[in-house]
Amino acid sequence: xxxxxxxxxxxxxxxxxxxxxxxxxxxxxxxxxxxxxxxxxxxxxxxxxxxxxxxxxxxxxxxxxxxxxxxxxxxxxxxxxxxxxxxxxxxxxxxxxxxxxxxxxxxxxxx
Amino acid sequence: xxxxxxxxxxxxxxxxxxxxxxxxxxxxxxxxxxxxxxxxxxxxxxxxxxxxxxxxxxxxxxxxxxxxxxxxxxxxxxxxxxxxxxxxxxxxxxxxxxxxxxxxxxxxxxxxxxxxx
Numbered sequence: 001x002x003x004x005x006x007x008x009x010x011x012x013x014x015x016x017x018x019x020x021x022x023x024x025x026x027x028x029x030x031x032x033x034x035x036x037x038x039x040x041x042x043x044x045x046x047x048x049x050x051x052x053x054x055x056x057x058x059x060x061x062x063x064x065x066x067x068x069x070x071x072x073x074x075x076x077x078x079x080x081x082x083x084x085x086x087x088x089x090x091x092x093x094x095x096x097x098x099x100x101x102x103x104x105x106x107x108x109x110x111x
Numbered sequence: 112x113x114x115x116x117x118x119x120x121x122x123x124x125x126x127x128x129x130x131x132x133x134x135x136x137x138x139x140x141x142x143x144x145x146x147x148x149x150x151x152x153x154x155x156x157x158x159x160x161x162x163x164x165x166x167x168x169x170x171x172x173x174x175x176x177x178x179x180x181x182x183x184x185x186x187x188x189x190x191x192x193x194x195x196x197x198x199x200x201x202x203x204x205x206x207x208x209x210x211x212x213x214x215x216x217x218x219x220x221x222x223x224x225x226x227x228x
Contacts, residue, residue: 004154032214032215032216033214034214034216041202041224042221042222043204043219043220043221043222044155044204044219045219046216046218049214049216087154087155089216091214091215091216098157098160099145099157099206099216099217101154101155101156102154103152103153103154104154
């Protein structure tokens with residue numbers, strides 16, 4: 001079983017749509033959680049941290065359910081520029097030791 | 112924000128040659144840096160943790176004699192792929208730890224695309 005699992009997609013959605021990505025992780029001792037965005041042939045860039053209380057940044061909302069070991073990302077009012085691969089990332093322990101990456105979910109937003 | 116640079120951005124070399132990749136933290140010091148490798152359509156895989164002033168820590172299955180890591184200063188780590196072969200062709204990315212939103216995370220360099228002929 002992979003440590004971080006994501007639906008690879010692709011998700012093909014029209015502009016303005018709402019899209020949700022899910023992720024599960026296997027290590028219950030994981031301490032930190034993130035969503036990164038990776039454009040084709042580029043490095044990953046931090047999109048947002050994820051907290052149990054849920055957090056929102058503009059059109060993006062992230063949620064963590066520790067009991068279910070489940071992380072989600074909701075994108076509202078999709079833009080063409082949102083097209084990318086979204087990586088679910090889990091920190092394996094306290095501090096900055098080892099980020100475990102999911103394989104990513106591809107999103108394609110079309111006009 | 113934090114900036115991590117990598118050089119070169121792209122390398123094409125012949126089989127058997129060695130390739131050196133540099134990773135620099137530009138506006139902060141990093142006693143630890145991380146080296147990842149990403150094959151097409153796969154996730155980033157951690158290769159090793161680079162530690163300033165001490166030996167690197169390699170992940171299981173990564174050959175330390177093939178992937179030489181040197182953390183020469185608080186802002187520079189280098190990865191040398193020795194005797195490169197076509198199967199080493201990949202996207203190599205370094206990162207440095209940073210605090211974001213109260214959580215320790217990592218910022219990534221722009222990556223180095225290595226093609227071994």
